[in-house]
Amino acid sequence: MLHQVLRMVETAQGPVTLNELSRKLMVEPAVLESMIQFWVRKGRLVDEDAAAETSCTTGSCGGSCTGAASCAFVAKMPRSYSIKLEKPKN
Amino acid sequence: MNAATTLARGFAIDYGREAEEEISRLSAAIAETPAVISIFPARWLAIKLLESDQDIQTRLRMLQGGAALLAEAAESSARLEAIYGDDADVLIADRRYGWINGLVREVVHRPATNRLTASDQIDRIVTHRLLGIPIFLFAMWAVFKLTADASAPYLDWVEYVISGPITSWVVAILEALNLAGTWVESLLVDGVIAGVGGVLVFVPVLMFLYLALAVLEDSGYMARAAFVMDRLMHALGLHGKSFLPMLVGFGCTVPAFYATRTLENEKDRILTGLLVPFMSCGARLPVYVLFAAIFFASNAGSVVFAMYLLGIATAIVLGITLKNTVFKGKEQSTFVMELPPYRLPTLRGIWFHMWERTSSFVRKAWTIILATSIVLWILMAIPVGGAGSFADTDVDNSVFATVSQAIAPVFAPLGFGSWEATSALMTGFVAKEVVISTMGQVYGVQEVEEAGEATTFFEDIGEMITSFIAATIDTIKSIPLIVGIDLAEGEVEEEPTALMGAIQASFNETSGGYGALAGLAFMVFVLIYTPCMVAVAAERHELGMKWTWVSILGQLVLAWLMAFVVFQGGKLLGLG
Numbered sequence: 072m073l074h075q076v077l078r079m080v081e082t083a084q085g086p087v088t089l090n091e092l093s094r095k096l097m098v099e100p101a102v103l104e105s106m107i108q109f110w111v112r113k114g115r116l117v118d119e120d121a122a123a124e125t126s127c128t129t130g131s132c133g134g135s136c137t138g139a140a141s142c143a144f145v146a147k148m149p150r151s152y153s154i155k156l157e158k159p160k161n
Numbered sequence: 162m163n164a165a166t167t168l169a170r171g172f173a174i175d176y177g178r179e180a181e182e183e184i185s186r187l188s189a190a191i192a193e194t195p196a197v198i199s200i201f202p203a204r205w206l207a208i209k210l211l212e213s214d215q216d217i218q219t220r221l222r223m224l225q226g227g228a229a230l231l232a233e234a235a236e237s238s239a240r241l242e243a244i245y246g247d248d249a250d251v252l253i254a255d256r257r258y259g260w261i262n263g264l265v266r267e268v269v270h271r272p273a274t275n276r277l278t279a280s281d282q283i284d285r286i287v288t289h290r291l292l293g294i295p296i297f298l299f300a301m302w303a304v305f306k307l308t309a310d311a312s313a314p315y316l317d318w319v320e321y322v323i324s325g326p327i328t329s330w331v332v333a334i335l336e337a338l339n340l341a342g343t344w345v346e347s348l349l350v351d352g353v354i355a356g357v358g359g360v361l362v363f364v365p366v367l368m369f370l371y372l373a374l375a376v377l378e379d380s381g382y383m384a385r386a387a388f389v390m391d392r393l394m395h396a397l398g399l400h401g402k403s404f405l406p407m408l409v410g411f412g413c414t415v416p417a418f419y420a421t422r423t424l425e426n427e428k429d430r431i432l433t434g435l436l437v438p439f440m441s442c443g444a445r446l447p448v449y450v451l452f453a454a455i456f457f458a459s460n461a462g463s464v465v466f467a468m469y470l471l472g473i474a475t476a477i478v479l480g481i482t483l484k485n486t487v488f489k490g491k492e493q494s495t496f497v498m499e500l501p502p503y504r505l506p507t508l509r510g511i512w513f514h515m516w517e518r519t520s521s522f523v524r525k526a527w528t529i530i531l532a533t534s535i536v537l538w539i540l541m542a543i544p545v546g547g548a549g550s551f552a553d554t555d556v557d558n559s560v561f562a563t564v565s566q567a568i569a570p571v572f573a574p575l576g577f578g579s580w581e582a583t584s585a586l587m588t589g590f591v592a593k594e595v596v597i598s599t600m601g602q603v604y605g606v607q608e609v610e611e612a613g614e615a616t617t618f619f620e621d622i623g624e625m626i627t628s629f630i631a632a633t634i635d636t637i638k639s640i641p642l643i644v645g646i647d648l649a650e651g652e653v654e655e656e657p658t659a660l661m662g663a664i665q666a667s668f669n670e671t672s673g674g675y676g677a678l679a680g681l682a683f684m685v686f687v688l689i690y691t692p693c694m695v696a697v698a699a700e701r702h703e704l705g706m707k708w709t710w711v712s713i714l715g716q717l718v719l720a721w722l723m724a725f726v727v728f729q730g731g732k733l734l735g736l737g
Contacts, residue, residue: 072255072258072259072262073251073254073255073258074247074251074255080496080497084395085391085392085395085396086388086391086392086395086496086497086498087496087497087498088284088288088388088497088498088499088500089497089498089499089500090281090284090500092497097266098262099262099265099269102258102261102262102265104499105258106258107497109254109258113248113250113251116497119496150498150499151496151497151498151499152496152497153496153497154496
């Protein structure tokens with residue numbers, strides 16, 4: 072079951088929604104999300120939201136910046152997860 | 162044994178023959194360790210050890226016999242890994258999820274009507290492989306049409322307030338302080354009010370833009386837009402996740418650069434960072450709105466939309482070119498996106514987003530733009546070659562004008578080779594809003610005051626309220642214009658402002674009568690050339706010095722070439 076999820080993400084042609092994946096695997100969305108979170112903890116998938124938390128240290132908009140989560144200009148993007156790439160062997 | 166039967170007989174998941182053998186072996190070892198068995202159930206602990214639970218491992222090390230159990234668990238995990246080719250905890254979790262899924266399928270029965278939610282039904286159209294992009298483009302066109310048309314009456318109102326009552330109040334105060342006619346009045350009126358006021362005039366434009374974007378975001382549509390554009394990126398051979406940072410760039414390029422950190426592959430990250438500046442940030446919008454109002458008044462919204470579209474198209478074409486040459490690499494990874502359900506935006510949510518973003522813009526006006534306006538005024542007040550004295554010289558003979566005049570010939574082939582236009586582009590490096598404030602200062606125009614009685618403070622306040630109400634009514638009338646219904650038909654068109662007239666005259670002169678083409682070329686140059694210095698600092702932070710210089714020089718060259726094609730190509734075709 073877990074490996075099926077990973078395989079589906081790896082072989083998808085382009086981005087795929089959680090609902091679409093849930094329908095293809097015939098798995099409840101809540102269960103699927105839990106499995107994805109498992110692979111994030113295992114390091115096989117990357118949670119983009121966690122990776123994107125940054126701050127504009129220069130405070131360019133004239134105000135103090137407390138990070139991307141509170142930046143007025145950062146549009147709220149959907150949560151996404153991607154395959155963690157293997158580092159190329161030298 | 163199915164999940165429901167398992168529940169009926171007592172809860173115990175079957176982890177497969179090999180795993181159950183290891184669990185039994187470990188359970189037996191645990192049962193023979195008194196210090197451990199007195200605390201933990203044997204089977205439960207055995208499974209936890211195979212899962213490599215950190216907390217349990219820590220607690221076990223402090224118990225007598227715990228180290229031996231840990232060693233035995235490590236051997237069991239190694240045996241399972243050799244059989245299944247994956248960690249033991251993955252095997253355990255896999256079996257659990259299989260059991261959970263089986264149970265849910267047995268006991269949860271969804272009526273056929275519930276299988277596809279309303280959001281799913283809408284998504285079948287909105288994220289359709291063929292319809293998704295046209296729907297996205299239409300949504301963005303509607304955003305810019307609404308922004309340009311609905312904000313115009315308020316833009317005029319803010320301009321009236323700044324150049325009318327506020328300027329006259331400042332002059333009256335200076336008269337009372339015996340400072341009228343001095344350099345102080347020039348600094349405040351020609352520097353601060355012309356510079357900062359020139360940018361604040363566009364607050365209504367940005368409010369409407371942020372209002373429209375807030376509605377799209379809060380409704381859940383923006384997530385679909387990101388999904389659809391990411392799919393396009395993937396189809397074009399670019400990284401699917403590239404569009405997410407780019408979408409951030411529509412608000413501000415600075416966080417967009419930092420958002421490229423989500424891309425693991427360095428080549429993809431650098432490539433996306435090089436493309437981010439082409440997503441036209443909110444600060445450039447006042448330039449487009451002003452020039453579209455001057456040269457393309459009846460199609461201003463569509464022209465502004467076209468600028469954003471051109472930015473996206475440039476990024477895509479450049480991305481494909483670079484991906485197949487400098488950044489050739491392995492196929493990028495796919496990803497899963499969690500689309501939130503659609504919901505009706507709340508007034509509070511929309512107001513919050515609109516207010517937060519607009520107030521950031523206003524804060525910038527009172528910091529960076531104010532400082533730049535003052536510096537600019539000083540540079541325009543310093544005479545060159547002995548012509549006049551400080552703050553009493555013709556602006557054409559100032560230090561600022563002299564430097565700009567030296568650079569202006571570079572832009573002559575683009576149709577805007579005047580020192581005024583050049584100076585605005587130079588100061589645009591500080592912040593893109595400064596392009597407008599600089600034009601307000603260098604063109605040095607003042608609205609012609611109609612002869613009449615001097616008004617009191619309260620009369621001014623009354624007039625401001627009356628004209629605000631009139632602007633609101635005009636805004637409401639302008640909304641049906643988006644679909645072509647003109648409720649203001651027959652009403653007298655507003656006269657262009659003195660600044661608009663000065664820009665139009667200047668561009669007509671430098672372009673040999675092709676003012677509209679030169680205006681369009683100027684907009685294209687502003688779209689493509691180097692972003693503000695803060696964005697460049699963020700770029701250097703994320704991409705390194707080498708790629709930052711490549712980006713700066715590349716954008717300048719590309720901006721010049723594209724503006725050249727627009728102007729000269731348009732002339733050849735007999736346009737404008």
